Amino acid sequence: MAEGQGVSAFPLPPMQYVNMYTDDNVKRGRALPPPPIIPDTFMMFGANFNANDAIIRPLETQGFRRLHAHNYDHKRELKKLNHSILVNFLDLLEVLIKAPESQKRTEKIEDLNLLLIHMHHLINEFRPHQARETLRVMLEVQKKQRLEISEKFQKHFEKVKELLQNSLSSLPDDFSLDSKALVKSELLKAEIKSEPMAMDVEPCDHLDRMMCDIVDSM
Template sequence: MSAEPPGPSSLVSSAFPAPPPFFKHFTPENLSAVKHHKKLGTPTDELPPELQYLIPPPPPENSYRCFGDSWTIPDVLPTLPELGITQLYSDPPTITTATATTATATTTPPPSNTRALSLLRLSKSLLLSYLELISTLSLNPTMSAEKLTDLRTIMINMHHLINEYRPHQARETLILMMEEQVERCRRERDENLKAKEVVKELLGALEGVLGVGLGAGGEERTEDGEGAGERRGVNGEEARERDWEMWRVLEGMR
């Protein structure tokens, strides 16, 4: 069985394409062979065909295909005239900046209120066209094709205006995600500080309980050198009382 020649796949692209056939070459043996060739410094074009599929392709430069659609690099929203659609709203004004040697024309992005006003006008035109379509269907249904075309053009214009907000939406979504991460980190910090204070109180309470049975700051010695704990005994009634007090402190700190 001969291996497929290296290069781009000639399969017809679709919205839900099948897995590429070269996934069968990703075996443990081929992966080990590729690592061995990398250590030896073997050029990619000198590798066997089944190993060339394991080498990542270079990043695309001008365009790429994804789920059957072609995307440009950088991703630029095409204009309605480029798509063959009549544009029903005006473009932002072009400002020409003149210098001593050259004149540069720059297009300033339209303010948000301009887009909102255009969307409002288009929505009113859409409602009016819909009423005209209903009237046409009731009087002469054969003349409805033109009204349907008008509705389609208005909808595409509105969709194109909304798509101009996508970069702004992406920025605001990223800002919101970063603010949520910062707020989560602050909450975790505050919870850690509260837990630290609780642990301090618990240790202080336990030290107080231990100080009752053992003496604060160490056992108090008698004149003959015998400790108070040694005279009372470790397993005496006071030791049991001390243990019960420690458990009550632990239960109270929950």
């Protein structure tokens, strides 16, 4: 991007955005600006929401009439709502068969709508509990996996430890080898000193002499 050209209107991949956000680009004003602050009030799915509102708002604040008490049993109310929805649906079918243009058809549809909204609201009240249970199950699965890994590691550790102990116990008490295969360095040094080298003979390296003595002694 040339200097003074401005920020491109096309969206960038995440890594390109990160690479552009450098100190030099910030000083020159070439980095993308931070996203705007979310306002307290916003619209989503055609409804107005406030960021300070509770996640699960009461029915009265949403403009719906409450059909159950404030203190209630979720299971019992859900069963009652399910039964009421079934009964009102059958009543709606009867109205559609006998008098489809009757006012009762609109009333039954409104009743079904209100009952379904209440059921949806009660189900949403279980969402925090569902999230906690999901998190608890995930943590239990992770704990189980880590315990299995630690048990496998402990088994391998015990197996390696046992192999090392068996290897150490199988070693002989004395490590003395055949005397014919051993050449003492002191004797070799004394032998080398006792044999004067002739001037007309090419001197022999002491390492070669040691190898020859080892071969002869075998």
